[in-house]
Amino acid sequence: MLLSPINFIGAAAILSSLASAAPTAAPVYPPKTTSQNFQLIANVTANDLTPSIQNYVVASYHTGAGEAYAVLMPDLSSGRIFYVNGTASDVRFGNSNILSDEGLNQATPPFPAGLAIDSANAVSINAGAGQPGIVLTQFPDPITELAVGGGDGFYACESQLVYGNAVQLFSKGSGETPDGCADVTLLPQCSEDSGAAHPYGQTVNCYADVAGIDWSVYSSD
Numbered sequence: 001m002l003l004s005p006i007n008f009i010g011a012a013a014i015l016s017s018l019a020s021a022a023p024t025a026a027p028v029y030p031p032k033t034t035s036q037n038f039q040l041i042a043n044v045t046a047n048d049l050t051p052s053i054q055n056y057v058v059a060s061y062h063t064g065a066g067e068a069y070a071v072l073m074p075d076l077s078s079g080r081i082f083y084v085n086g087t088a089s090d091v092r093f094g095n096s097n098i099l100s101d102e103g104l105n106q107a108t109p110p111f112p113a114g115l116a117i118d119s120a121n122a123v124s125i126n127a128g129a130g131q132p133g134i135v136l137t138q139f140p141d142p143i144t145e146l147a148v149g150g151g152d153g154f155y156a157c158e159s160q161l162v163y164g165n166a167v168q169l170f171s172k173g174s175g176e177t178p179d180g181c182a183d184v185t186l187l188p189q190c191s192e193d194s195g196a197a198h199p200y201g202q203t204v205n206c207y208a209d210v211a212g213i214d215w216s217v218y219s220s221d
């Protein structure tokens, strides 16, 4: 039977509505657990460095007393342990800060060092409160990752620092990733307690083993 033009349009409309009603697999995201303490693991999303910095951990590169740049290191045991500091309301409104304990195992009591972004967009870990608004993303974001304010990403580059080369971490801000640098997301990996008291430490979502996530079976956005 030949379709008249009217019927033909009707048939096409039925076919396209069938197509849009076809079941599509819901995205599946990597499973999370919770902890008060976490390390930050780099997941390279573009332009990996050589050697690869996939699954490197955020560590500190001290440049002076209580001052350090955030760098990426291959060995998990050299990574810093962080926690989200703030009241529940600080967390809800994105005003919490991310801290780490400085001076552990020393004669002085531990004191906080906070994540901050300097004027050159370098991520730093300096003694003090750090910068409110550097957060771990929360529900409804299905992925938990480090974010600054509006969610600008991060990049890492081989840099010459005072005591030698290191893979230095930067906030992208509103700019572009420079040539020769890798785009990274920073995913929290649950970690053990540092032993220091954290009166405003918050329980957060984190991944048990970031390096073990098989991204070919999971969505990331």
Ligand SMILES: *[C@@H]1O[C@H](CO)[C@@H](O)[C@H](O)[C@H]1NC(C)=O
Binding pocket: 043, 044, 045, 046, 143, 185, 215, 219, 220
């Ligand atoms: C992690 O990296 C893999 C490989 O580049 C990518 O497919 C995946 O989307 C990334 N996930 C996140 C949350 O960045």
Ligand SMILES: *[C@@H]1O[C@H](CO)[C@@H](O)[C@H](O)[C@H]1NC(C)=O
Binding pocket: 085, 086, 087, 090, 097, 099, 112, 128, 129, 130, 200
């Ligand atoms: C931790 O968060 C609490 C609650 O907002 C705040 O009073 C305190 O100053 C913060 N501590 C540091 C070191 O930033």
